[in-house]
Amino acid sequence: MQEELTRAIDVIHLRFGEQALARVDALPAVQSWPTGVEAIDRLTGIQGLPKGRIAVLQGRATCGKSSLGLALLAQATRDFAQAIAIDPGQSFDPWALLEFEPELSALTVVRPPGAEATGEAATALARAGAGFLLLSLPGRIAAAAEPWLPVLAAAAERSEAVVLAVVEESPRALAHASSLSFSCERTGWRFERGELIGVQARVTCVKNKVGMPGASTELEINYPLGAALQPEQVLAEVKQWNQEERESAVV
Amino acid sequence: MEPGRARVCCGLTVHYELAQRPDLYGRPVVVAAWREHVVCASPEAENFGVRVGMRQRQAQQLCPDAVFLDPDPDAAGRLRELVCAALYDLSPVVEARVDGCAWIDLDGVVQATEAVREMRRRLRQATGAEPRLGLAPGPFCARLAAARARPGRLLRVADAAPFLAPLPIAELDLESWQLEQLDLLGLRTLADVARIGPRQLESQLGKPGRLTVERARGQEPDRLTPWTPPVTTSAHRQFDPPVEEREALLFVARALCNDLAQELALRGAGAKQLRVRLDTEERESLVRHPLSSTAELFGLVGAWLREWQPAAPVEAMRVELPLLEAAGRRQLRLWARGDGSADEVTAALERLQERHGAEVALQPEPALPASPVPSQRFHWHALGASDAPISTRRSRPVPVIDENPRLSRDLGFFPHRAP
Amino acid sequence: MTRLCDPPIPVEVELSPEGAPGRITLGPLLGPLSPTARWLAETDWWARPVAREYWKVILNSELLCEVFHDLHQDQWFLERIYD
Numbered sequence: 001m002q003e004e005l006t007r008a009i010d011v012i013h014l015r016f017g018e019q020a021l022a023r024v025d026a027l028p029a030v031q032s033w034p035t036g037v038e039a040i041d042r043l044t045g046i047q048g049l050p051k052g053r054i055a056v057l058q059g060r061a062t063c064g065k066s067s068l069g070l071a072l073l074a075q076a077t078r079d080f081a082q083a084i085a086i087d088p089g090q091s092f093d094p095w096a097l098l099e100f101e102p103e104l105s106a107l108t109v110v111r112p113p114g115a116e117a118t119g120e121a122a123t124a125l126a127r128a129g130a131g132f133l134l135l136s137l138p139g140r141i142a143a144a145a146e147p148w149l150p151v152l153a154a155a156a157e158r159s160e161a162v163v164l165a166v167v168e169e170s171p172r173a174l175a176h177a178s179s180l181s182f183s184c185e186r187t188g189w190r191f192e193r194g195e196l197i198g199v200q201a202r203v204t205c206v207k208n209k210v211g212m213p214g215a216s217t218e219l220e221i222n223y224p225l226g227a228a229l230q231p232e233q234v235l236a237e238v239k240q241w242n243q244e245e246r247e248s249a250v251v
Numbered sequence: 252m253e254p255g256r257a258r259v260c261c262g263l264t265v266h267y268e269l270a271q272r273p274d275l276y277g278r279p280v281v282v283a284a285w286r287e288h289v290v291c292a293s294p295e296a297e298n299f300g301v302r303v304g305m306r307q308r309q310a311q312q313l314c315p316d317a318v319f320l321d322p323d324p325d326a327a328g329r330l331r332e333l334v335c336a337a338l339y340d341l342s343p344v345v346e347a348r349v350d351g352c353a354w355i356d357l358d359g360v361v362q363a364t365e366a367v368r369e370m371r372r373r374l375r376q377a378t379g380a381e382p383r384l385g386l387a388p389g390p391f392c393a394r395l396a397a398a399r400a401r402p403g404r405l406l407r408v409a410d411a412a413p414f415l416a417p418l419p420i421a422e423l424d425l426e427s428w429q430l431e432q433l434d435l436l437g438l439r440t441l442a443d444v445a446r447i448g449p450r451q452l453e454s455q456l457g458k459p460g461r462l463t464v465e466r467a468r469g470q471e472p473d474r475l476t477p478w479t480p481p482v483t484t485s486a487h488r489q490f491d492p493p494v495e496e497r498e499a500l501l502f503v504a505r506a507l508c509n510d511l512a513q514e515l516a517l518r519g520a521g522a523k524q525l526r527v528r529l530d531t532e533e534r535e536s537l538v539r540h541p542l543s544s545t546a547e548l549f550g551l552v553g554a555w556l557r558e559w560q561p562a563a564p565v566e567a568m569r570v571e572l573p574l575l576e577a578a579g580r581r582q583l584r585l586w587a588r589g590d591g592s593a594d595e596v597t598a599a600l601e602r603l604q605e606r607h608g609a610e611v612a613l614q615p616e617p618a619l620p621a622s623p624v625p626s627q628r629f630h631w632h633a634l635g636a637s638d639a640p641i642s643t644r645r646s647r648p649v650p651v652i653d654e655n656p657r658l659s660r661d662l663g664f665f666p667h668r669a670p
Numbered sequence: 671m672t673r674l675c676d677p678p679i680p681v682e683v684e685l686s687p688e689g690a691p692g693r694i695t696l697g698p699l700l701g702p703l704s705p706t707a708r709w710l711a712e713t714d715w716w717a718r719p720v721a722r723e724y725w726k727v728i729l730n731s732e733l734l735c736e737v738f739h740d741l742h743q744d745q746w747f748l749e750r751i752y753d
Binding site: 059060061062063065066089090091092093095096136168186189191195196199223 | 672673674
């Protein structure tokens, strides 16, 4: 029996290399990209978003997910030679990005005309080695993404591109293809002297293939009203929750 | 050749006949036509004494449980071409043999370490088996080093002579009668052969004798025979009975484009010209940026087929790529991780623009960031466009920009109502 | 932070007794509005003057948007969504 097992292992090593069958603690570590948003970096467990993987930011209505996505995009324009915003909904507003002090010369906005073109664009750019891809996917585009998500995931893995999808709801195919998923939920509106100045949101890591899921954090997202804000004033962490604290707080 | 400078890398995989059936890896397999000689055998079959050149019947007697396959030299040849194409952009000098030996010359290659890593990955992808790698001053020594490496590992030989010395004469590329001759002369190892004068052995074995001594001394008299890539490729289908439905033609066209894209991917090449033939009709296009993916190829082919009106049911479809971009000039991102060259990303964006229009890839430039009207805050420039910003509005014209806008006057906030 | 509707999307708005937008009755998003801020935007163009009354509103108690009333066209538009 032992001999047959040894022979089977030898065949696997011959055919696929020794790394095809290895102890869990011997697998190569996932590289991470520090996002510049400490709260998010802490949630992932690897001090940043994983390179070569798809991460998802999901949340309904006004919950701060786009603000988070833009903060990460701005950091990417400073860190990478090419940061791409894929915008099939044609609603990307670079003015909203200015609060995070981006390097605009590194930014390209791609507006593909439909679901298939969105997949084609994302895959081609991941394959070509764009450092960061922000996919703002309207519901109808996300729902039709199943055919191209595996190809995108493979292209990103090969080039180690960071891919972040921002969606209202993550369809099953996207949930499956992602290595990391954050759920954003507005926990309150923020008013000052009668004026709405921002939202308070809880961000929870609901899926994590590169670390432990379950951690949460509370963020304040402030909207500029005339006077410019410093980036750290736009997005501020209020409270860091871990899984146990959150559950006990709910109770 | 400089002593101690390892410049040739050899990758040893399974024989390309065996690579046609990766599902049989790990089992005794013999490739031989009925009643002919053995072309190749898997290591598991060789353990039973099966050898290349022996009669098929003898091999059957030695290893009755082996799987016997008919040779397919065309398939093995195609795989050899694919392997050469896959390695071609790692080094301009590439040679591969159907017995599973492939070499690249690393002389002048800037990032040799990465080239070796990529060679391993591409050989694995092409054959489905982990290659053994050897790095040595010349092809003969590199092959022997590879034969002694473990799968997926590289054995590096800096100085050929001491490495070769203890090896048996069976490692020399000689006929059996020549090996017997060496044995009769008392020459059992390469060190023994190296001590003989080249003329002396030439008198026994002919010209191969001289070359044998030089190889045994690590002098590497052999040069790689560089592979030259073909500049065209194509894929085709015959239809029996002939086809007239457009959907069927599109389905087949997509499959052909997929086959071609896989070949281009393995070669690291792109097509600058594309031609589609339906029986006697054809359409052709030159493109600015090379096409390489299924989506890009089918984007063009599918568009033509949708507007094509064939005069009669189609008996054959052929998709030809008559002008391939040489793999050596194509900037493949072989080493960089996570931040590919700007050129490649720009090329990918420009290919998208060719397919979907210039406005698919835009760069924002601040115009009036403080304007109260959002559409005035930024200009959008199509990637690669010179000066004039484009309008991204679908239905309304952009107002002419006034140099002194009166900015917003806040008349007071509406009394707050809690949601 | 926000998504911009470019060009802005025409909507029909029912006003509250105070004259503020109270409900979107026709458009891609429907429902009651809770206004939270208001401002005017005017620019003098040599060809096409722009005068808009902007409102920041919360739609259906969950979605923060910006709508504006084009004072020249007397038409309401949805311009921005905060999500």
